[in-house]
Amino acid sequence: MKKVMRTIKYLMLLLLLIAGGCKNDAKKDKPKKIAVIVSTLNNPWFVFLAETAVKEATGMGYEARIFDSQNNTAIETEHFENAIVSGFDAILFNPTDAEGSVSNVGKAKVAGIPVFCMDREVNKTGIATSQILSDSYSGCVTIAKYFVQANNKKGKYVELLGLVGDNNTWNRSKGFHSVVDNYPGLKMVAQQSADFDRNKALEVMESILTANPDIDAVFCGNDAMAMGAYQALVAAGKDANVKVFGFDGADDVVDAIKEGKIMATGMQFPEVMAQTAAKYADEYLKGKRDFPEKMPVAVEIVTKANVDNYLAYGKK
Amino acid sequence: MLAMVQKFFKYLFLLFLLFVIGYNSIYFKKLDEVNAASVSKKFDAKNYAAGYFQKLLPVLQQSVDINSLHGLLHSDPSKAFDTYSHGLGIGNIKYFLTQGKGKVISIEESSMLLMVNDSSNLNIRIATEFVYGNAIRDAGGIINLKDFTSTSDLNDVSAEINKKIRNEVLPTFLKQVKTGDMVAFAGAIELNRQHPDMKQMELVPVTINGIY
Numbered sequence: 126m127k128k129v130m131r132t133i134k135y136l137m138l139l140l141l142l143i144a145g146g147c148k149n150d151a152k153k154d155k156p157k158k159i160a161v162i163v164s165t166l167n168n169p170w171f172v173f174l175a176e177t178a179v180k181e182a183t184g185m186g187y188e189a190r191i192f193d194s195q196n197n198t199a200i201e202t203e204h205f206e207n208a209i210v211s212g213f214d215a216i217l218f219n220p221t222d223a224e225g226s227v228s229n230v231g232k233a234k235v236a237g238i239p240v241f242c243m244d245r246e247v248n249k250t251g252i253a254t255s256q257i258l259s260d261s262y263s264g265c266v267t268i269a270k271y272f273v274q275a276n277n278k279k280g281k282y283v284e285l286l287g288l289v290g291d292n293n294t295w296n297r298s299k300g301f302h303s304v305v306d307n308y309p310g311l312k313m314v315a316q317q318s319a320d321f322d323r324n325k326a327l328e329v330m331e332s333i334l335t336a337n338p339d340i341d342a343v344f345c346g347n348d349a350m351a352m353g354a355y356q357a358l359v360a361a362g363k364d365a366n367v368k369v370f371g372f373d374g375a376d377d378v379v380d381a382i383k384e385g386k387i388m389a390t391g392m393q394f395p396e397v398m399a400q401t402a403a404k405y406a407d408e409y410l411k412g413k414r415d416f417p418e419k420m421p422v423a424v425e426i427v428t429k430a431n432v433d434n435y436l437a438y439g440k441k
Numbered sequence: 442m443l444a445m446v447q448k449f450f451k452y453l454f455l456l457f458l459l460f461v462i463g464y465n466s467i468y469f470k471k472l473d474e475v476n477a478a479s480v481s482k483k484f485d486a487k488n489y490a491a492g493y494f495q496k497l498l499p500v501l502q503q504s505v506d507i508n509s510l511h512g513l514l515h516s517d518p519s520k521a522f523d524t525y526s527h528g529l530g531i532g533n534i535k536y537f538l539t540q541g542k543g544k545v546i547s548i549e550e551s552s553m554l555l556m557v558n559d560s561s562n563l564n565i566r567i568a569t570e571f572v573y574g575n576a577i578r579d580a581g582g583i584i585n586l587k588d589f590t591s592t593s594d595l596n597d598v599s600a601e602i603n604k605k606i607r608n609e610v611l612p613t614f615l616k617q618v619k620t621g622d623m624v625a626f627a628g629a630i631e632l633n634r635q636h637p638d639m640k641q642m643e644l645v646p647v648t649i650n651g652i653y
Contacts, residue, residue, distance in 0.1 A: 250590040260530055262596045263575055270571050274551075296592070303600055304573050397531060418590045423532025425633065434636045 157215075159189045159406055160208040162201065164221040164245065166193040168321075168349065170373055171219060173438050174243060174395040178217045181403035187214075198225035205229040209236045215406040216240045217399070223248045223292040239409045241402040244395065246292050246419070254409060255416035257401045261293050261372070264391035264424025265300030268370055271389055271426060272305060272344060275368055279310030280341030283333055285354060287321040287346040294318075297346045297372055297391075305344075314340060319350045326353025334361050342368040348375035348390055355386060374427060376437030383432050391424040394439035398422055486597035490605060493598065494647075497581045500538065501627045501647055507541035511563055514632075514639065522634050527582035529575070529595070533634045536580035539644070540627035541565070542652065545620050552643065555624060566643045567626060569611055572603045576645045580629035606646065614649050623652040 159182040163175040175191045182189035192208070194201035198221050208216055209232065216233055218240050220226035227249045230240045234252050242256035276282070284301070287294035305311050314337045319326035326345065334340070334357060343358075345351040351371030358364040364386065371378050374392035381387040405416055427435050505525050513521040526535035543555030543565060551570035557563045578584065578599045589595050618624065628646040632638075 246592075257531075258592065260532075260592075262592065263599070266573050270573055273571070296596075300596070303596075304571075394532065401531060415587075417586045419592050419595075420586070421530035421592060421595075423528065423530050423534035425533060431636065431638070 156186055156188045157410060158211070158213045159187045159403070160192060160204070160213040160216045161189055161218075162192045162194060162204045162208065162216055163219045164194050164201075165196045166191070167195070170375060170393075170395060170438065174219060174399050177396050177399035178243065178403055181400050182217070182406070185403065185407050187407075194221050196221050198222050198229070201226060202229055205232055209233060209238060213238060214410055217243060217402045217406060218253070219243045220245045220247050222288075222290045224290065227252065239406065241405050241409075243398045243402045244293075244393070248292065250418055253418075255402075255405050255418065255420060257398045257405070257420045257422060259293070259393045259398065260421035260424055261296040261391075262300035262303075263421070264393070264426070265297045265372065266304055267424070267426045268344075268372065268389055268391050269301045269304035271428065272301070272342065272368075272370055273308055273311065275388055276311060276342055278308045281312050281314045281337065281339060282342040282344060283330070283337070283340055283354075284313055284316040285326055285329060285343065285345040285350045286316065286318040287350070289318050291321075294321075294346055301344055319345075319353065321347045321349055323349040323353040323356075326350035327357050330354040330357035331360070334358070334363070338363075340367055342370070342388075344370045346372060348373035348378040351387055351390070352377055352381070355381065372424075374435065374438055379427065379432060379435060379437050382427055382429055385429060389426055389428045392427050392435055392439050393424055394422055396439060484591065484594040484597065486594065486601045489598055490601035493578070493581075493584070493602065494605070496583055497577075497647065500581045500583060501540065504538040504540050504627060507539045507557055507565060507644075508563060510537060510539050510630075511557075511639075514637065518634075518637060522632075526632070526634070527579050529579050529584060529586050533636070535632055535634050536576050537630045537632065538580040538582075538628075539630060540625075542623060542625050545618060545622045545624060548618065548620055553618070555626070567628075567649065568643050568645050569615060570607075572606045572611070572645055574603070574631065574645075575599045576629035576631045577602050577606065577647055603645075610646060610649065614646075614651070618651055625650050625652055 161175050161178045163171050166172050179189040179191055192204035194204060201221050216238055220242060223246055227247050230247050230252045233240045239254040242253045244259055246256045246258050247253060286298060315333045317329050319329045330353065343354045345354055348371040351369050355364060355369050358367050368388045370388050371390040374390055378387050378390045382390065510521065510525060522535055525537050528535045541557050543557040546554045546556050552566050552568050555565050555567060557565055626644065626646050626649045628644045630642055630644050
């Protein structure tokens with residue numbers, strides 16, 4: 126009887142081992158999964174970034190899925206928890222908030238999932254595997270040089286800032302002021318946030334124009350705001366006298382530069398950022414561990430003189 | 442009675458435990474000391490820039506001659522970029538370290554035009570006012586991106602390098618120079634690899650001196 130029981134025991138163990146082996150084989154056969162967690166899909170720029178990341182990851186043989194954080198860190202947290210529980214192997218991440226997103230990246234790190242930030246950074250080093258970011262500061266230094274020259278070093282101007290919690294807002298503003306502030310003839314009469322939003326920029330600009338009807342230029346932290354500001358200037362009949370500068374390389378602004386409505390923008394390359402993030406994730410999953418903490422992606426100035434070289438979002 | 446003694450020791454032990462945890466959880470430091478510690482940890486971009494100049498000068502002396510670089514950019518741009526350009530980030534913007542001599546043709550508000558020696562038609566524009574950006578920081582190819590965890594520190598390095606050129610190198614030179622003078626220069630040029638616009642090429646000087 127004992128012998129029979131022992132045999133049954135061994136048989137059961139063998140079955141368990143076989144079952145375990147089958148499960149492992151099933152996992153081995155399944156492609157690894159990459160989560161693309163993006164701040165918002167309500168802005169075509171981020172849609173392009175996320176879709177390119179998915180396309181790249183899928184092209185490398187991974188299963189990829191987009192999660193929309195709707196500019197809300199609480200939703201972003203849910204996505205991270207979901208990605209961790211669902212067994213995603215890497216996260217390509219566009220954060221909603223440089224500070225607020227830190228804990229989410231930290232959770233992924235604890236769970237052993239590498240995170241590659243795209244375009245926006247988190248304010249803590251050593252938690253994301255690498256952060257691939259537009260060199261917003263240097264891009265705005267270049268725009269600022271052009272701004273000073275286009276305004277003959279004098280005049281009144283307005284600055285529209287993006288989301289105050291986003292590092293890109295301040296990197297762009299700091300880069301711009303690192304040049305413009307050396308010219309005392311250029312006076313900033315208003316500096317307000319319009320949250321990177323076109324409609325908000327329109328409202329903010331209308332209000333600024335009431336108090337400052339004699340401005341010469343507007344520097345905007347992104348192209349959506351540049352278009353909103355331009356719309357307000359058209360409504361006020363001042364579009365011919367006020368020079369508008371943006372940042373991003375959105376399609377409507379590239380067209381507006383061609384038509385002479387907008388002076389310049391900083392062309393970002395979301396395709397390059399998404400491709401690099403996917404490439405780094407692939408290298409990580411194949412064993413590489415040595416990545417730069419921050420990898421800047423050059424921003425190129427687009428003006429009427431060189432606009433024919435560019436398509437929206439740096440597409441070729 | 443025994444139960445009471447046991448209870449007493451139990452509470453005494455709990456109190457002791459709470460004291461130990463509390464004592465080790467909370468500590469006080471002077472705010473000045475904390476602030477001083479955070480300041481001392483801050484990256485010193487000015488000091489780094491000064492050190493960078495010392496490292497850059499020998500590299501600058503070995504840099505490609507402007508005539509050779511210009512010729513190669515025309516005949517084989519890919520080879521010119523692969524051989525001589527650097528850039529810390531990803532993308533089309535690249536920087537060249539170069540040197541040469543030339544005759545001052547014109548002095549304008551924010552730049553001057555030189556006719557480069559030993560060349561029949563090569564003119565080079567030297568920036569004398571708008572010295573901003575990453576040209577000098579990146580052109581040497583001697584900074585390792587992995588040494589920096591903060592992009593802000595990298596930006597500060599560029600700002601300090603450029604400030605030194607604007608405040609120390611250029612004012613002395615601009616006081617003396619006049620049209621027709623011969624000038625020796627060494628510095629950095631920015632070019633877009635995908636759309637190199639040679640006509641808009643401008644050199645940001647690191648060293649520039651009249652030859653009298």
